Amino acid sequence: MQADDHRRPIAVTMGDPAGVGPEVTARAWAARHEHDLPPFVAIGDIAAVEAVWDGPIARVGDMAEVGRAFAAALPVWHLEDSGPLTPGSPTPAGATCALHALETGIGLTRNQASAALVTGSVSKHALHGIGYTHPGQTEFIAERCGVTATNAVMMLAGPSLRVVPLTVHIPLSEVPERLTSELIVAKARIVARGLRRDFGIATPRIALAGLNPHAGESGQLGDEELRVMQPAVAQLREQGLTVDGPVAADALFAPGIRDRYDALLCAYHDQALAPFKALHFHDGVNLTLGLPIVRTSPDHGTAFNIAGTGRADPGPTIAAIAMAARMAAARERSCAPAK
Numbered sequence: 001m002q003a004d005d006h007r008r009p010i011a012v013t014m015g016d017p018a019g020v021g022p023e024v025t026a027r028a029w030a031a032r033h034e035h036d037l038p039p040f041v042a043i044g045d046i047a048a049v050e051a052v053w054d055g056p057i058a059r060v061g062d063m064a065e066v067g068r069a070f071a072a073a074l075p076v077w078h079l080e081d082s083g084p085l086t087p088g089s090p091t092p093a094g095a096t097c098a099l100h101a102l103e104t105g106i107g108l109t110r111n112q113a114s115a116a117l118v119t120g121s122v123s124k125h126a127l128h129g130i131g132y133t134h135p136g137q138t139e140f141i142a143e144r145c146g147v148t149a150t151n152a153v154m155m156l157a158g159p160s161l162r163v164v165p166l167t168v169h170i171p172l173s174e175v176p177e178r179l180t181s182e183l184i185v186a187k188a189r190i191v192a193r194g195l196r197r198d199f200g201i202a203t204p205r206i207a208l209a210g211l212n213p214h215a216g217e218s219g220q221l222g223d224e225e226l227r228v229m230q231p232a233v234a235q236l237r238e239q240g241l242t243v244d245g246p247v248a249a250d251a252l253f254a255p256g257i258r259d260r261y262d263a264l265l266c267a268y269h270d271q272a273l274a275p276f277k278a279l280h281f282h283d284g285v286n287l288t289l290g291l292p293i294v295r296t297s298p299d300h301g302t303a304f305n306i307a308g309t310g311r312a313d314p315g316p317t318i319a320a321i322a323m324a325a326r327m328a329a330a331r332e333r334s335c336a337p338a339k
């Protein structure tokens with residue numbers, strides 16, 4: 001018989017029950033030894049896991065049970081029946097279940113019953129259909145933690161690259177007006193602090209990608225670099241941070257250039273996520289800096305087109321759980337009294 005695992009468990013929400021969340025969570029449990037994953041509990045509709053996985057499941061209703069159950073079965077915190085379930089076909093009841101799972105995971109992590117929160121992928125469209133008004137999960141978690149949406153900073157992290165979209169889920173046409181020097185300075189400071197606190201990088205090196213081709217070509221191809229970005233970089237340097245830029249975005253991601261930095265700040269969602277996913281689609285983690293809790297997530301969405309087919313790669317979920325555990329341990333160490 002295997003011993004109980006006494007590491008503090010992690011809360012993992014399964015996201016939309018019709019997406020790939022239930023199966024990648026279950027398959028992460030199956031890979032727990034290979035990746036030395038700490039105990040975790042899958043939060044959502046137990047029927048969603050049973051529909052796509054025939055491994056052992058232990059129903060739990062208390063975090064204290066998770067460490068005991070984890071060695072032999074996937075612990076599941078069952079919330080509610082999300083109705084008739086067809087993998088790949090989201091429903092309002094499923095979106096409601098995903099939202100309740102998120103609320104439950106945040107609550108367990110805020111009250112420290114869990115060491116960290118890992119969120120499964122939700123359909124923003126399905127959530128908006130039930131009256132959810134936040135652009136994504138990040139802003140909802142921030143609100144529940146008493147942090148403004150601007151101060152909750154999305155980072156995508158993989159073994160060889162970290163990127164931060166300075167603007168996130170907004171139309172591309174709104175990016176230039178939303179990208180202010182204040183926003184860049186505020187987010188860069190949170191990124192620097194997060195790199196020190198959660199990743200143990202004493203002097204983070206950060207680069208800011210230009211918005212326009214050739215970083216504006218000295219103003220001929222757009223003036224945001226001169227008007228907004230250069231003043232922000234100057235201010236950050238005055239504050240003692242190591243920041244370069246604005247750097248032409250087409251070159252910034254090249255090998256040998258991107259490696260000079262611990263994080264690349266990007267003007268908009270796809271400037272950051274497209275190169276990131278080209279490199280780290282199978283082991284990439286979405287995480288939120290600036291929160292009082294540790295929150296990570298796999299870097300992909302609900303993948304309704306392959307849900308229930310057994311083709312979903314659990315790699316990003318495994319990476320998200322492992323990274324959450326490392327970040328939580330780093331925070332615990334930094335809070336421990338000096339010996």
Ligand SMILES: NC(=O)C1=CN([C@@H]2O[C@H](COP(=O)(O)OP(=O)(O)OC[C@H]3O[C@@H](n4cnc5c(N)ncnc54)[C@H](O)[C@@H]3O)[C@@H](O)[C@H]2O)C=CC1
Nearest residue numbers: 120121122123124125297300301302303305306311312313
């Ligand atoms: N963290 C989150 O909650 C996220 C949620 N979404 C949501 O997901 C929904 C679908 O978004 P899409 O843009 O289609 O992105 P997606 O990531 O769900 O799918 C894009 C492509 O990647 C594939 N894919 C995704 N995860 C995979 C995995 N683990 N293994 C193998 N292949 C995988 C899919 O089959 C699809 O071909 C949207 O409603 C979006 O809002 C999207 C990104 C992140």
Ligand SMILES: NCC(=O)COP(=O)(O)O
Nearest residue numbers: 135136137138139286297
């Ligand atoms: N593209 C990243 C993404 O959609 C994740 O958003 P969030 O739900 O974690 O805020």
